[in-house]
Amino acid sequence: MIALTAEEIASAVGGRLRGAANPEKLTVTHADTDSRGMRADALFVAKPGERTDGHLFIDAALEAGAVLVLAERETDSPNGTPHPAVIVEDVIRAMGALAAEIVRRIRAHSETTVIGITGSSGKTTTKDLLRALLEPEGPTVAPQGSYNGEVGVPLTIFMAELETRHLIVEMGADAPGNIADLCEIVRPDIGVVLMVGSAHAGKFGGADKIALTKGELAAGATGHVLLNADDSQVTAMAERASAPVTWFGEAASSEIQAQDVTTDSAGHPVLTLAHRDADSASSEGYRITSGLTGTHHVTNILAAAAAAYRAGADLQTIAARLDGLGPSSRWRMERIERADGVTIINDAYNANPESMREALKTLARLAHPEAGEDRRSVAVLGAMLELGDEHNIAHIRTGETVVRLNIDRTLVVGDDAYPLYRGAVAEGSWDDEVQWVPTSEEAEAWLQENLRPGDVVLFKSSNGVGLRLLGDRVAGREDSQ
Known part of the structure; x- marks a missing residue:
């Protein structure tokens, strides 16, 4: 995390300082919602939860190295001393505001590319592939596990430093407007939409509302919008795109294509990763064998390749890094x-x-x-x-x-x-x-x-x-x- 003083944090989140001596000098360099993950000079985010309340763990967090708390109410130590804290009305909203300030400062310091990824499935696999493609190009930050919501996205951003060159953000949603809110926080340069399925249909009220929500990323990305040409609900999002569209898929019209897809004896997808020049019928292609299992991962492979390409990597290098690249997250094929x-x-x-x-x-x-x-x-x-x-x-x-x-x-x-x-x-x-x-x-x-x-x-x-x-x-x- 970039270094921020207690005074700067309070200003960013619209909070009130309490119990912090010399807030203009008190500096934090790490932030987390888990008191067990504290380290020296950390900010403990006392997030209320469904099962417990982070405010109950403030003393433990301070003992573990935290020097400041982001909280919704005033709390004191056992001896009655006020905890050093920034008090806000809504901790989760404050996390988003702090994350937005961090992104703003990183952009002001470095040529950082922010990449947002959404879809009903495949986000984490695509994120893992893209991280492997971009890390050799410069400092890259991506979510741990499946951090992808109003808490997970800020936690991902809290891991970034001023020198971060690529910031990859998974964007999940429980209701319409969620992804638009995340776009307000991270201001993605590149937005990737994988597919629309029926995951969480009960919460949304149907697949059409899922598509509407996933399309908020197409509307929110400012540099490039990357859309799956093989999913009709995703292709319809082109009308909402606020930036030029790059198509990926097996469809012949795709700019980043998978050609001659098959599998080897272990079920690994084998394909030609190709780039079709939009101004001509010519294309360049490289044969690769993925380390993933199942042809359904072709969409994720192409999405990661397209995002890396739009982030500045060349296709031959992308293909070489994808060849043999397998899963890095548990329980996904x-x-x-x-x-x-x-x-x-x-x-x-x-x-x-x-x-x-x-x-x-x-x-x-x-x-x-x-x-x-x-x-x-x-x-x-x-x-x-x-x-x-x-x-x-x-x-x-x-x-x-x-x-x-x-x-x-x-x-x-x-x-x-x-x-x-x-x-x-x-x-x-x-x-x-x-x-x-x-x-x-x-x-x-x-x-x-x-x-x-x-x-x-x-x-x-x-x-x-x-x-x-x-x-x-x-x-x-x-x-x-």
Whole structure:
């Protein structure tokens, strides 16, 4: 984080100083909402939460090295001494205001490119790829994990320094207006829209409102708008773009294209990364093999390539860095080979109907390649959350997809996922092909009894279901959390 005095922070957030001696000299160089992450000269953001209240941990944060608190109410130490604090009405809004001031100062100091990424799925993978592409070009900051909302975006910006050259920001949303608000904070130079699906449809009230919200990034980016030419809901956002549009995709009209897409025996996408000159029919291309698993990642690969290209990297260098580049985040088509020959594909960090379908297609391709050893496919599936009124029908259709893809064994876990089981049965699945169990513990017992060497096993569910942890246990990972 750039160095800021208590006085400068209070001014940036419109707050009131209390208990801070010499606020014009008291300087912070780090900020976090977790008291356990404090270090010397830190700002502790006492954020109220659903489960607890950050104000309860102020003393612990100060003992751990914090020198200033951003808080919504006045608090004192056990001996009655006022805590050094900036008092505001809304801590989360204050985080956004502070982040905006930091971005402003960084831009004034360096030629910094801010890149915003949104979409119903693929944001984190695209972010990880883009970070790997841009880090060799200069100091690059990107979110930890999936920091992408009104708290996560400021926390990402708090990691930036004055010399930061590339600032990558994931932009998630729970309601219309969320991404527009984030754009006000970061003022993205480049905006990337990946795809529109039905994730969080229950919160938004339908896919059309999701598209409207994702399109706020197209309206907010000031330098380049990068749109997925293969998604009709994304292509419609061109009308809202406030900057020149760059198209990426497999469509022939795309400027950054994937040509001749196939997969290798391990399910890794193989493609020619090409740039088509908009003023001519000519194009340059480079053959690459991704380290990711599944052809649905082609969109993420192209999005990262297009963003790096618009940030100044040349296509040949981008292709060389993408070749063999695999996942850096947990539980996203994460592949683990057990000693007994069982292959685990753990993709249970999030799920929606679109990503569920693509993951199942990948499972089918891995287990039953067009050429090579035929293996048994096993799908361990949990609920897709936050689908609202679409919950039952979306799960029933996923069950139908399982049967149509000829998945050999399917284990459905949890009450919320039961419609998926019913969909598979109604589509014609035999009793031994699909099973339902109410708990992860029963699922684990079933897997211990039924898995056999050579099986390819997919774990897929929304994060809140917790199948990612079951996948880790079945894979024999000891570092699961």
